[in-house]
Amino acid sequence: MRPLPLLLGLALAVPAARAADAPPPTEHPVLREIAGQVSPDALHATIAKLVGFGTRHTLSDTTSNRRGIGAARRWVQARFEALSRDCGGCLEVVTPSDTFTGKRIPQPTEVMDVVAIQRGSTDPDRVIVISGHLDSRVSDVMDARSDAPGANDDGSGTAAVIEAARVLSKYKFPATLVYAALSGEEQGLYGGKVLAAYAKAHGWRVEADLNNDIVGNTRGQDGVIDTTTVRVFSEGTKATETAQQAAYRRYHGGENDSPSRNVARYMAELADAYLTHFHVRTVYRTDRYARGGDQVPFLEAGYPAVRVTEGHENYTRQHQDLRTEGGIRYGDTIDGVDFDYLAQVTRLNVITMASLAWAPAPPQGVAIDGAVTPDTTVTWRKVPGAAGYRVWWRDTAAPRWQYHRWAGDSDKLVLKDIVIDDWNFGVSAVSADGFASPVVFPGDAGSFVGAVPAEAP
Template sequence: MRKQVLMVALTLAGAAVSAAPAAPPPAPAAPPTIATQPLLKSVAADVSEAELRKSLTALVGFGTRHSLSDTASPTRGIGAARRWTAGRFADFSKACGGCLSVATPAETFTGKRIPTSVEIVDVLAVQRGTGDPNRVIIMSGHIDSRVSDPINATSDAPGANDDGSGTAAVIEAARVLSRHKFDATIVYAVLSGEEQGLLGGKLLAKYARAQGWKVEAVLNNDIIGNSTGSSGVKDATHVRVFSEGTKAVETPEQANARRYNGGEVDSPARNLARFIDGLAERYLAPFDVTMVYRTDRYARGGDQVPMLEAGYPAVRLTEMQEHYDRQHQDLRTENGRVYGDVLSGVDFTYLANVTRLNVVAIAALASAPPPPDTVTIEGSVSPDTKVSWSAVPGAASYDVWWRATDAAQWPHKRSVGDGSTSVTLPGVTIDTWFFGVSSVSAAGFASPIEFPGPAGAFFTPTKTDKP
């Protein structure tokens, strides 16, 4: 009897062993180590609080920068502010031997917040890339300001934080980065007309198409200088990065494929946000990114939206704690409560850290090769997954990444450095994981990760990309 019981137990144990699924490939104990770059440490260190304060004080000093305000006065209004900005860019260009060219694209608009037609003018400083000049990285902020009434163009509207902070950051980035050379072109964009309907962003998107720019990334900075919110909560160590989940230019056919195979959280904008988050952790800790899976704040918008609608990967950077008494408000005090977007509401240490994040991200993007034009995956009814991609000029190697479908970041990586443009991942089933590929330069600068197919493609042509 004892022998029979033993035999039954052994039989059941054998059946259990044979029915057990194969163990998944071992996961790394920690995310792959990525070497830091001296250049990125250097440009972060060069950002100056004093320079940011100098720029922001000058911007506030124009009284109002409303898009419908005076354009002729040398000291007050949007015209004086734009000319001052162009002059700052010209000064930086002189210091770097003419490395910046200043452009002022303009267009006349009418609309709900423009009772009579007005010329909207953007001020751009273009730092042409040395190796791949048609590939473009853009940093933007809007120079225009407003008070409670969106068409009040005469009252004082200091706009210190909204969006003098973003404009000052763009100017400081131009000062710091113009001292270096980069493979890709960098555009420092100071936009007008945001408060009148995102007009500066629309003008920039149109100008980018007309120039034939291959826009890899847009970092739009809007309200980045305050660390204490309306609730009284202070957070000086985080900045929000907003990114769209699915492309604004997605076709119905692409949407059907994406709904079936995944990609809802892997647009190029979303993977650009992940890229920025990783840089913050490596170069700016304890300052960090909070990724927000939205195009913008709830029921609100910014100049990144027209860029997304043109098919360009774009994110919005905004402070963690907004103070609504300082946004779109007449300058006043009511029942002891102070309203208005004034200079005293800006935390310059915080603003400097957000500026550093931009500078590091732009330098990293402009130093790396672009992401592959095409990434594909194969492996249906197979225990293995094959990942393929197009060759990228300037890439010395590639990193193939994978993550669980519900993971926020990419923890698994395999490097391919033998000139191949495909790799098979044994035991990594296509059904369970999401995949992506980044290009890596000989110096170790890596592009953002690109998700397979149209859902994740950074440079897929669309009708709206054409002039």
């Protein structure tokens, strides 16, 4: 029998009589409450508005108020500003930008993101990001004039971002939440580069970037209709890994335990616990084969990031001129979006963001010891906001964490008669009300970016 899932939610209060060394509650009704507020109708309204701009190509018109990328950006900015007014000014709306030239941008062009920042109450430099790209395209990636509705690629991801902001802005969190509508993805992942650079410049400790790209279709080109599965792609070894770190990891393991991969596992556990008939298929790859997304610049900057994508894609509706050919309708139009499914994907995102933001930061300095002994000793550095820690282990060939033991408010646990050679190990930090961080694998291979200072003695 599987043990309790890694994350089962938030209890609204901690009983005063609970023993100090007892684990916090693991059932959190507030996550179901949050998930229930996601509206398919709101998602539909957002995509309908985005499609109405005709094209959102990065090289399209920036001055018109009715057509092109400029009009779309200004509408998203106005939408974020309206949401901020609804929550008493809780969102700071910024438009970071940079000018690029490249293979798909022949002339210097400003690429601008539209970003809403919900500052954390006690740990504002710890940041969880949701992103989707605003720009669209047709068959010719340089065609900035033809209609490119971009309903699913990536109006769906942008709608999920805006809906996440609408729902989560009603709550307060210790960590900061960032809602990002990016531009320039189709021309070379430029919007992701702009936001990753902004994060670095502002000292963000990005714990996770949830990049949503093509998340609204349920009818695959293969004829399969799948309304219950979403894929979460994650890198195996860090893009920033040094040669020395790689040599250690090759010998001791960790190729399957990057922080991004443990964020993906975290999302899978949440889906199983809180969403009805909806599951995460964790794909052990940075992105689809020979393709990319805006999570890649985050990974290259050293930040944990995953790509969220529908279970079965339909390539006749991606990067296509609007046409009917051989009895097949081509083009990324709104009738190709399943809004109930998109709502489920959005629910996964919002409960992940909330759970991460209410949890302590992932523990740092996780290490294991136990060579030539029958026991394994796991150690870590404490982090602010943690009431205790949970030690995890799994078979080295198992895809998800299998077993756990509560360590209390300690920085060490000895696992008697559990041989270090046979298992993978990790540690999660847990708040007093039961929110847990992602599991952290020992050493550089599993360490999350942005180490927090050790708790004062």
